[in-house]
Amino acid sequence: MISTESMQFLSTINSSLPLLATTGETADSSLVVAAVLLSLVVIYFASKLGGELSNRFGLPPVLGELVGGVVVGISILHFLVFPETGADSSSSLIISFLKTTAGLNPDAAESVFVAQSEVISVLAELGVIILLFEIGLESNLKDLMAVGIQATIVAVVGVAVPFAAGTAGLMILFGIPAVPAIFAGAALTATSIGITSKVLSELGRLNSKEGQIILGAAVIDDVLGIIVLAVVASLAKDGAVDVGKVVYLIISASGFLLGAIALGNLFNKTFVAIVDKLKTRGELVIPAFIFAFVMAYIAAVIQLEAILGAFAAGLVLEETDKRKELQKQIVPIADMLVPIFFVTVGAKTDLSVLNPAVPTNREGLVMAFFLILIAILGKLVTGFSVFGQPQINRLAIGVGMIPRGEVGLVFLGIGSSINILSKPLEAAIIMMVIITTFLAPPLLRFVFPEPTLVSPNSNELLLDASSGTSLAINSSNSESLEANPNSQEAN
Structure with a gap:
């Protein structure tokens, strides 16, 4: 039975949904709810089927979720489409089904379509915020700080090399004007921390030395990318760079990250004390989400990405005694919301730009090949900038920085909104985002080999999936491992 409070809550949601409609007649709230529910059915079906098929082929499930989104999205089946891709209500099979x-x-179809799209987009944003909060809980602040110098160098190289090479190449080879070339070069700097961290987590490599460098570099990379985006957007709008805004972004980003680290030392005991005094359901997970959402809000208010705030919140709470219990409670919530994000990213990807039969796509295809090459090589070189780590997997670090994902789409969206990108250049950026996003997960699986099993009659290497380190084990002590399997945990 549904409680009176639940009915009142649902009624409140229903009464507020019509406010989301911005075109046509006022949307019927019950039909908006119906459209959202059908969208979630499509999303969960696509994510689960895609994830299972991807897993069967030995690929990360997140890749299957992205591909599943492409299949049900604007490119193929048109179940899940969004206004920002140029679609309208007549393009949506869900809206047609409701009719x-x-x-x-x-x-009223257009109003329902707009409201439904906005609700799904908000749920997707909430999904990536929870994903980064979960990743923060799985990361170790001390380990991140230990690789801080290497991560900073990787991030700076990963921003500078593709930005300079992409901008110069577009201007020299294709004759693109300076401002759109600079903007396209800026789009090459992004790294999708959401996609990379999810794959690393699935591979059990999140807390490896390589994983920590990738994760730390991706965080710094996002901060640097936001600053670059602010600079080029200011240049495109005003013809001049707002130095004051750039300085503000640098100070606010640095202050936020340093403040989050300092907060961890002060907040942990207070958080645990509060949780221990609460006796009702959700006594742990609700305060944790309150903290994560407040941090995400602060990050958004100071013009950083909300996901960075959620990640910082996870890092802070990772230091508490409640970490393992909190991780268990967040898993089912993440299982419900995170797939919405990945399927939505895939659904918004328009593969029609890959069709060479369309004349306007041909120039874009040539530029796309150039941008994809720069996007991959510009991130691969980052791994070779790591110093003082002779045994580290440099190729894995470079591959982990490749995917642009939703971050690249943000750059593209802003460039389109201020009308500085030509159609071929816009198509080239879309293709670069598509290829780098879909290429990185299987490449990460390839560069991070599966742990080697111990042979009972020969010397073998046992790889620790969480740290990437290897231990030499001979046949004699492998027998002792079989006799005492708990000793493997010690290793």
């Missing part, structure tokens, strides 16, 4: 089965008025 047939639920009596949706054609005049």
